Amino acid sequence: MGRVVVAGSINMDVVATAERHPRVGETVAGQSVMYFPGGKGANQAVAAAKLGVPTTLIGRLGRDAFGEQLRAFLAAHGIDLTAVKDSTGASTGTAIITLAKADNTIVVIAGANAEVGADDVAQVVLTPGDVAVSQFEIPQPTISAFFQRAKAAGATTILNPAPASAFDSALFALVDILVLNETELGFLAGIELGDAPTPQQVTDAVRELKPRPDQTVCVTLGARGAVAVTNGDAKLIEGRAVKAVDTTGAGDCFVGALAARLSQGAAMADAIGYANAAASISVQRMGAGPSMPSAEEVRAWL
Numbered sequence: 001m002g003r004v005v006v007a008g009s010i011n012m013d014v015v016a017t018a019e020r021h022p023r024v025g026e027t028v029a030g031q032s033v034m035y036f037p038g039g040k041g042a043n044q045a046v047a048a049a050k051l052g053v054p055t056t057l058i059g060r061l062g063r064d065a066f067g068e069q070l071r072a073f074l075a076a077h078g079i080d081l082t083a084v085k086d087s088t089g090a091s092t093g094t095a096i097i098t099l100a101k102a103d104n105t106i107v108v109i110a111g112a113n114a115e116v117g118a119d120d121v122a123q124v125v126l127t128p129g130d131v132a133v134s135q136f137e138i139p140q141p142t143i144s145a146f147f148q149r150a151k152a153a154g155a156t157t158i159l160n161p162a163p164a165s166a167f168d169s170a171l172f173a174l175v176d177i178l179v180l181n182e183t184e185l186g187f188l189a190g191i192e193l194g195d196a197p198t199p200q201q202v203t204d205a206v207r208e209l210k211p212r213p214d215q216t217v218c219v220t221l222g223a224r225g226a227v228a229v230t231n232g233d234a235k236l237i238e239g240r241a242v243k244a245v246d247t248t249g250a251g252d253c254f255v256g257a258l259a260a261r262l263s264q265g266a267a268m269a270d271a272i273g274y275a276n277a278a279a280s281i282s283v284q285r286m287g288a289g290p291s292m293p294s295a296e297e298v299r300a301w302l
Contacts, residue, residue, distance in 0.1 A: 001156070002129030002263040004048040004201045004256070007058040007121050007146045008041015009137030010074070010084070011093035012066040016145055020100045024175030030125055035266035036287035039113070040162065041084040041248045041254075047202040047292040048276065049077045053263055056080040056215040058120055058146070059138070062092035067112075073289065083123040087112035093137070102283075104242040108163070113138050115137055118145035125282025128154035131259040142222045147174035156262060160255045161188065178211070179218045179255050185209075203234040216268060220254055220279075222247075226272050239271045240280040254279040256292070277301045 013036040022028045037046075041059050049055040057079050061067035064088050068094065083217055095113040097104050116138040122145070126132060132150035133141045134157075147157045151174055159175045161167060164187040172178075182202065186193040189208035193201060206217045206229045213231040220226045225239030257278035261271035278298050285291035293301075 002127065002131060003054040003056060004039050004045070004131050004133060004259045004263050005056045005058070005124055005126060005150075005155075006045040006048070006133045006256075006259075007116065007138065007143065008044065008133070008135050009039035009093055009110070010042040010057070010059045010061055010070055011113070011137075012036075013038035013095045013097055014072060015097045015099055015287070017099045021103070022106055025059060025205060030279050032042065034286070037070050037289035038249070039093055040160065042070065042074060043288045043292070044133055044135070044256035044259070045079050046074070046077050047067040047253045047282075048117050048263075049079045049261040050292045050294050051260040051298065052295045053260040054080070056083065057126055058083040058116070060085055060087050060090075060115050060120070062087050062112045062172070062227050064092055066094065067230045069218075070074050072261065073293070083120060083219060085120065087115050090115055102247060104247060108137065109139065116142050118142060120149055121146040121149060122126065126150050126153035127157045129263065130155040131158060131263045132156065133158045133160070133255060133259050135162055135255075136159030136165050136167075137163070138274055140165075140171060144171050144174065147171070150174075158255065158259055160251070162227045162251065164188065172209075175215060177207075177218060177258075181220045181222075181251060182222065194223045196224070196251060199227050199234060200238045203229055206234075207232070217271060218258070220251060222250075222269035223280075225276055226254075228272055230268070235269060237269060237276060239276050242284055244283040245286060247283050249291050250279045250283045252288065253282040253292055257298070274302070
């Protein structure tokens with residue numbers, strides 16, 4: 001059985017709640033402000049670690065109060081932080097989140113995350129059976145260097161191309177599993193998918209990405225589940241309808257749980273079903289990192 005190794009962002013999420021989102025140029029009265037550990041890399045690492053899988057995080061923090069709080073939070077979850085370094089010149093990454101009726105808007109300030117480089121990912125020795133995970137809140141050349149090392153070591157690579165951004169074919173060639181939502185898929189495929197695309201529409205959009213036969217593209221559809229496309233064959237894994245409180249970390253929970261199950265040798269369909277269940281639990285709680293469920297909670301849910 002392998003580990004989950006995440007190279008990615010570490011942020012403090014500053015969450016403001018309101019009755020509705022302001023329009024451009026408008027001020028609305030807020031209800032509360034809260035501080036939650038976040039960042040896509042940290043969220044995915046916490047999700048995997050809370051499911052009982054050995055997890056290593058590669059990233060950067062500022063030498064500030066947020067950095068100290070985040071390091072303590074991540075260490076408390078048993079994550080290996082040997083490769084999380086302090087930046088001498090940049091502040092800790094921060095996300096400014098407005099939450100209204102369970103829907104969110106997010107502005108991310110990269111800070112120290114922008115300094116994560118090839119030397120950082122070289123600190124961790126990967127082995128066969130490991131699952132290497134990354135996302136687009138650290139520089140893409142760093143992700144390429146990370147995945148090159150992972151492929152050379154016989155590890156599985158998972159890319160979550162979020163926030164949505166174009167990337168070249170050389171990076172895509174290093175990806176075993178691409179995990180993205182329908183908005184990100186529409187952006188990368190150049191197709192308007194709308195709010196509730198059908199599995200066939202999702203499959204057609206995936207074909208526009210021209211994945212290799214041995215690559216899997218997993219498209220998350222919220223409460224409707226997920227579609228996994230491998231070698232042109234699409235499989236819908238049904239989701240679960242729940243009362244959502246905060247969807248901020250749902251996608252990261254899915255990615256971390258998927259990586260955790262795959263690192264333990266699970267088949268793809270089983271891993272996606274497990275990840276769906278974990279994400280369904282996470283959206284019923286406030287915050288990103290703190291909302292990730294334990295293995296016991298997911299087992300009970302299943």
